[in-house]
Amino acid sequence: MKKIFCDITKCVGCKGCEIACAVEHSKAKGLSAALKERPLPKRRVKVSSSDKKILSIHCQHCADAPCILACMSGALSKEKESGKTVHDKDRCVGCWMCIMACPFGAIVRNIEDHIAVKCDLCPDREDFACVRACPTGALFVGTEEEFKKILKKKTHV
Amino acid sequence: MKEESKRSIDKASQQMIDKAAKEKVKLSWDRLEDMEPQCGFGQLGICCRNCTMGPCRIDPFGEGPQKAVCGADVDTIVARNLLRHIAVGAAAHSDHGRDVAHTLLLASEGKAHDYEIKDVEKLKKIAGYYEIKTDGKKKEELAREVAEASLADFGRQEGEIKFANRAPAKRVELWRKLGIMPRGIDREIVECLHRTHMGVDNDYKNILLHGLRTSLGDGWGGSMIATELQDIFFATPEPIRGKVNLGVLKEDLVNIVVHGHEPILSEMAVKASQDPELLEMAKKSGAKGINLVGMCCTANEILMRHGVPVAGNFLQQELAIMTGAVEVMMVDVQCIMPALKDIASCFHTQIITTSPKAKFPGVTHIEFKEEKAYEVAKSIIKMAVDNFKKRKKERVDIPKEEMDLVAGFSAEVIHHILGGRFRATYRPLNDAIISGRLRGVAGVVGCNNPHVKHDWAHLELVKELIRSDVLVLQTGCSAIACAKAGLMKPEAGFKYAGYGLREICEAVGIPPVLHLGSCVDNSRILIAATEIIKEGGLGDDLSCLPAAGAAPEWMSEKAITIGMYFVASGVFTVFNPPQPILGSKNVSDLVCSKLKDLVGGYFAFESNPKKMAKLMINHIDKKRKELNLKPVMYKPIIVKT
Numbered sequence: 001m002k003k004i005f006c007d008i009t010k011c012v013g014c015k016g017c018e019i020a021c022a023v024e025h026s027k028a029k030g031l032s033a034a035l036k037e038r039p040l041p042k043r044r045v046k047v048s049s050s051d052k053k054i055l056s057i058h059c060q061h062c063a064d065a066p067c068i069l070a071c072m073s074g075a076l077s078k079e080k081e082s083g084k085t086v087h088d089k090d091r092c093v094g095c096w097m098c099i100m101a102c103p104f105g106a107i108v109r110n111i112e113d114h115i116a117v118k119c120d121l122c123p124d125r126e127d128f129a130c131v132r133a134c135p136t137g138a139l140f141v142g143t144e145e146e147f148k149k150i151l152k153k154k155t156h157v
Numbered sequence: 158m159k160e161e162s163k164r165s166i167d168k169a170s171q172q173m174i175d176k177a178a179k180e181k182v183k184l185s186w187d188r189l190e191d192m193e194p195q196c197g198f199g200q201l202g203i204c205c206r207n208c209t210m211g212p213c214r215i216d217p218f219g220e221g222p223q224k225a226v227c228g229a230d231v232d233t234i235v236a237r238n239l240l241r242h243i244a245v246g247a248a249a250h251s252d253h254g255r256d257v258a259h260t261l262l263l264a265s266e267g268k269a270h271d272y273e274i275k276d277v278e279k280l281k282k283i284a285g286y287y288e289i290k291t292d293g294k295k296k297e298e299l300a301r302e303v304a305e306a307s308l309a310d311f312g313r314q315e316g317e318i319k320f321a322n323r324a325p326a327k328r329v330e331l332w333r334k335l336g337i338m339p340r341g342i343d344r345e346i347v348e349c350l351h352r353t354h355m356g357v358d359n360d361y362k363n364i365l366l367h368g369l370r371t372s373l374g375d376g377w378g379g380s381m382i383a384t385e386l387q388d389i390f391f392a393t394p395e396p397i398r399g400k401v402n403l404g405v406l407k408e409d410l411v412n413i414v415v416h417g418h419e420p421i422l423s424e425m426a427v428k429a430s431q432d433p434e435l436l437e438m439a440k441k442s443g444a445k446g447i448n449l450v451g452m453c454c455t456a457n458e459i460l461m462r463h464g465v466p467v468a469g470n471f472l473q474q475e476l477a478i479m480t481g482a483v484e485v486m487m488v489d490v491q492c493i494m495p496a497l498k499d500i501a502s503c504f505h506t507q508i509i510t511t512s513p514k515a516k517f518p519g520v521t522h523i524e525f526k527e528e529k530a531y532e533v534a535k536s537i538i539k540m541a542v543d544n545f546k547k548r549k550k551e552r553v554d555i556p557k558e559e560m561d562l563v564a565g566f567s568a569e570v571i572h573h574i575l576g577g578r579f580r581a582t583y584r585p586l587n588d589a590i591i592s593g594r595l596r597g598v599a600g601v602v603g604c605n606n607p608h609v610k611h612d613w614a615h616l617e618l619v620k621e622l623i624r625s626d627v628l629v630l631q632t633g634c635s636a637i638a639c640a641k642a643g644l645m646k647p648e649a650g651f652k653y654a655g656y657g658l659r660e661i662c663e664a665v666g667i668p669p670v671l672h673l674g675s676c677v678d679n680s681r682i683l684i685a686a687t688e689i690i691k692e693g694g695l696g697d698d699l700s701c702l703p704a705a706g707a708a709p710e711w712m713s714e715k716a717i718t719i720g721m722y723f724v725a726s727g728v729f730t731v732f733n734p735p736q737p738i739l740g741s742k743n744v745s746d747l748v749c750s751k752l753k754d755l756v757g758g759y760f761a762f763e764s765n766p767k768k769m770a771k772l773m774i775n776h777i778d779k780k781r782k783e784l785n786l787k788p789v790m791y792k793p794i795i796v797k798t
Contacts, residue, residue, distance in 0.1 A: 013196060
């Protein structure tokens with residue numbers, strides 16, 4: 001399946017992906033109007049840094065997803081055909097066990113609604129808002145094999 | 158390693174950082190952690206928000222856009238952003254100068270009757286630079302003419318700023334040749350804004366040259382006017398003892414911290430803190446007296462002239478409130494963290510803003526008026542006395558650390574210290590450099606920045622320099638950092654200074670590190686360097702001197718402007734962190750190397766203080782060689798820690 005990867009040699013930590021993600025998950029789908037919405041739209045991407053390396057963290061839609069195992073209400077599940085890890089906000093009880101279990105730290109809290117939110121691969125559009133917004137091309141969408149090819153090319157150069 | 162010792166090397170600060178962590182109060186270091194990762198576009202200077210075809214950002218990795226919507230390339234964008242920083246820095250310092258000149262004018266007209274002209278000798282000297290005849294004139298009359306002449310330099314449209322002509326003749330010639338002799342202080346700043354408007358100046362070199370001109374209008378204009386006119390008002394500093402660090406706050410006294418930059422009001426606050434009526438009130442409310450202390454450059458101003466204790470430097474402003482023992486923090490302009498309001502709300506501390514230019518929402522504002530300066534100062538001190546009763550004893554923790562220092566080294570007083578009252582001269586200093594007893598002179602200045610361990614870079618760099626026989630001149634928060642570590646005690650020479658510098662310190666009775674004042678007083682360093690050239694034997698231009706500058710923990714736009722006017726005056730200057738220009742190779746090359754061929758001075762960016770010192774010493778040694786000076790007498794000493 002296609003998912004979103006981050007090339008840490010290219011991420012400069014501008015947080016453009018965070019802004020784009022929040023805007024995409026707003027009602028208005030525009031920056032200035034989105035900022036007026038209450039509650040404010042929530043981003044599902046997080047730019048983090050460790051040891052001076054910066055990266056944008058996204059749900060990796062793990063084959064054997066720990067978050068699904070941890071979810072007691074059945075809000076998290078695997079979509080069989082696509083392989084996506086999906087989250088049903090109506091079933092979520094906000095126990096945060098998925099946040100504890102996720103090895104990537106890719107799930108965030110929506111405090112107002114007391115539910116977990118995660119990357120849903122932009123259901124309302126063809127492409128992906130964060131990848132589109134990334135000014136350095138650090139974010140990449142494709143299969144794991146395609147991403148590995150890119151990395152290989154890099155190490156050869 | 159514990160968290161607090163990663164943030165500051167200062168024991169008193171560590172104690173307060175620890176207290177803040179326990180009480181869950183957020184400090185600048187915590188906010189920096191929350192802010193990370195910080196935007197790479199901003200750090201590289203490659204984002205342009207000057208028009209709404211943008212914002213535009215150049216992809217530093219070369220795959221994305223390389224031109225803004227208007228077609229500006231990365232060099233233009235980086236240079237324009239830098240020019241705007243320079244304009245802001247120059248504006249801040251120069252506006253300070255303007256306020257002083259304005260107060261002098263009011264005082265000379267008898268409208269600001271709380272102020273008197275204390276230094277008539279300096280008034281006459283300054284009148285001389287403005288070509289104003291002094292004989293037979295009353296001091297008020299002369300002060301009015303000097304105030305008017307300096308105010309005219311702000312609004313000057315043509316010609317040259319008067320003080321810029323105080324530089325050595327060769328330097329002035331060079332500035333004229335390059336077309337960077339500042340015409341008017343305000344004019345250059347306004348022109349920066351014009352040039353960086355959409356579609357005006359696109360040549361990065363041309364942009365930067367104007368940056369140099371604007372910075373000269375600050376260093377040899379606005380800042381110099383601030384320093385000189387303050388001396389006229391409040392007297393030219395002379396060596397004076399003082400105390401520094403959070404330990405100057407006292408448990409049994411009403412503590413008032415004056416924080417910011419301009420001494421116009423804080424001078425009055427110093428006076429008001431000794432008002433018998435207020436002292437009586439303080440005693441009635443259970444305090445033993447009133448304790449006025451300074452923070453940042455306001456502290457430096459009143460330390461230099463009155464020996465008022467210094468509570469700390471930039472990153473200690475939040476920590477002073479964390480002691481729980483501050484009744485009032487009175488602030489004016491520049492470097493006042495918006496966070497103060499939040500931290501003060503955790504204690505009984507009242508923040509009081511005084512400048513119409515600098516207010517906080519929800520904070521008490523008592524506007525300063527020159528016409529009733531003492532009255533305003535007194536009312537603020539009275540608020541502090543009243544607030545003493547609200548102090549919660551169980552929440553008070555004042556660190557013990559306080560250090561002695563000697564400050565007050567103005568360019569004028571160095572004459573007298575070196576040559577004596579009757580044959581004032583810089584000769585012994587020049588001779589010491591020529592003979593190799595001293596390697597050279599360094600100016601180490603600038604701010605604190607939570608990106609660098611608090612005070613660490615200042616101290617490591619200065620220690621490295623003085624052990625290699627380099628006399629260090631300091632201003633601003635850098636001076637406070639070294640004072641806290643005891644480098645400004647005369648005894649420091651015995652422990653930290655190389656043999657040559659030690660001999661000078663012993664003979665003259667000075668510390669190896671000299672405190673020249675606040676950050677507008679960097680103009681004193683320019684004047685001192687000019688005096689050295691005038692004295693003779695070390696070349697005919699500032700760029701010939703075995704000297705270098707550094708700002709090892711800078712953060713503010715003022716620091717960029719200071720760096721620029723030092724470089725434009727011919728001084729090699731090291732900065733840490735780097736200026737936000739690394740996105741453009743051409744601009745970085747110009748700033749860090751090619752400027753040398755134009756003005757003699759240039760920048761280097763280096764984060765390791767030992768390497769910083771090495772760069773400066775190598776430059777000083779190169780200049781010694783060019784001047785055919787004798788080899789340095791002594792090898793650097795090894796200081797046991």
